[in-house]
Amino acid sequence: MSDEFTLEKLKISERLTIVETEQKIVCSLIKEIHTAIMGTNGTPGLKIDVDRLKQDKKNNDRHWFVIYTGLVGLALKSVWEFFKND
Numbered sequence: 001m002s003d004e005f006t007l008e009k010l011k012i013s014e015r016l017t018i019v020e021t022e023q024k025i026v027c028s029l030i031k032e033i034h035t036a037i038m039g040t041n042g043t044p045g046l047k048i049d050v051d052r053l054k055q056d057k058k059n060n061d062r063h064w065f066v067i068y069t070g071l072v073g074l075a076l077k078s079v080w081e082f083f084k085n086d
Contacts, residue, residue, distance in 0.1 A: 039045030044052075 037046050
């Protein structure tokens, strides 16, 4: 009976060691993921990078709108001048 109890305690102790080791690995992975998302001292993370990309896209869309509006205006002016002179 004592040998079975000792063997069972040993198995539980081994399982506990494995679980603790896995917990440390998972915690370190979570810290790495957090650092990648949020960044570290002075280094931007993915969150800031994505925000910058969104802002850049918004600015580019605004620039293209202005360019297309100008081109359409120029085309309409040319058509107007063509028909006005006839």
